[in-house]
Amino acid sequence: MKRIELSKPATLSSLRLVEADPPRPAAHEILVRIRASSLNFHDYLVATGVLETEAGRVPMSDGAGDVIEVGSEVTEFRMGDRVVGTFFPDWADGPPTATNTARMRGDQVDGFASEYVALPARHFTRAPSDLSDQEAATLPCAGLTAWRALIVEGGIKPGDTVLVEGTGGVSIFALQLAKAAGARVIAITSNAEKAARLGALGASHVVNYLETPDWGKSVRDLTGGLGVDHVVEVVGGDLRQIMQARKVGGKIYMVGALSRMPIQFPAGNLINGNAGIIGLTVGSHRHQTDMIRAIEATGLKPVIDSIFPFEEIGRAFELQKGKGHFGKICLSWQ
Numbered sequence: 001m002k003r004i005e006l007s008k009p010a011t012l013s014s015l016r017l018v019e020a021d022p023p024r025p026a027a028h029e030i031l032v033r034i035r036a037s038s039l040n041f042h043d044y045l046v047a048t049g050v051l052e053t054e055a056g057r058v059p060m061s062d063g064a065g066d067v068i069e070v071g072s073e074v075t076e077f078r079m080g081d082r083v084v085g086t087f088f089p090d091w092a093d094g095p096p097t098a099t100n101t102a103r104m105r106g107d108q109v110d111g112f113a114s115e116y117v118a119l120p121a122r123h124f125t126r127a128p129s130d131l132s133d134q135e136a137a138t139l140p141c142a143g144l145t146a147w148r149a150l151i152v153e154g155g156i157k158p159g160d161t162v163l164v165e166g167t168g169g170v171s172i173f174a175l176q177l178a179k180a181a182g183a184r185v186i187a188i189t190s191n192a193e194k195a196a197r198l199g200a201l202g203a204s205h206v207v208n209y210l211e212t213p214d215w216g217k218s219v220r221d222l223t224g225g226l227g228v229d230h231v232v233e234v235v236g237g238d239l240r241q242i243m244q245a246r247k248v249g250g251k252i253y254m255v256g257a258l259s260r261m262p263i264q265f266p267a268g269n270l271i272n273g274n275a276g277i278i279g280l281t282v283g284s285h286r287h288q289t290d291m292i293r294a295i296e297a298t299g300l301k302p303v304i305d306s307i308f309p310f311e312e313i314g315r316a317f318e319l320q321k322g323k324g325h326f327g328k329i330c331l332s333w334q
Contacts (some may be wrong), residue, residue, distance in 0.1 A: 063112025
């Protein structure tokens, strides 16, 4: 079989396509033919050495495929089932802990940039029945992060207002999930073409933050001066505009730090605004199972920008680095 491995020092050009013997499943494991993966910012940080891991690590936290062999003790799956991997192999249910979030797929343990993987059955959920392998592969990190922010932590309800930033995977999923829940969505971007596409997906208003530097006030004005109920924050850094955009008592879900800058805002904005900032990382096996049921019930379709063969993983990361994509970038075995 083929798989991708990281070399040292880790750079996009040092990602190696290698051959290896296919694994065999133990009694509690399933052998999965991986069909697709999708890129996340976490994967980019691993691939470029910002997040250090050992040489030979197989990257990519997302993976979807079909079961081709079942261990003797496995009862959850059968041969031919379509499955999706989980981001945290040790977080089955309950609240996050230092133990169940210690290992992340494609970082502390091997990921899904491999034609075949043999892993414990509990490391997978079933895939949504009406999604392609590429669409299903967008769910374990970006999709579940948006789900946990708005549904699990936010308890979003019809009539709420949600602010999303940009057009990356988490933000697009947050827009789609918010609309499915009956909420109103305001988006910010710097690109007119992307603004039109955000509107087509259901954003009620789109603010160009380059044309409107004081965009936090503009967002607040669009809510009649109240501010938004929920902010899915993926950028980090200077949060002063976010603090201006959210309502008194509004919630900010810190799910990413694309700017890689320290968080900044006047403490009075947080205190006087009675605002809550919730940091969160993806979700549990239970969260993923619940999300997949909701996706099937609502007919939500992940937005895919482009699909690359796994052999061109470096070129896919270059596209991600350039931030020109809309939605998810996927990888697929030929």
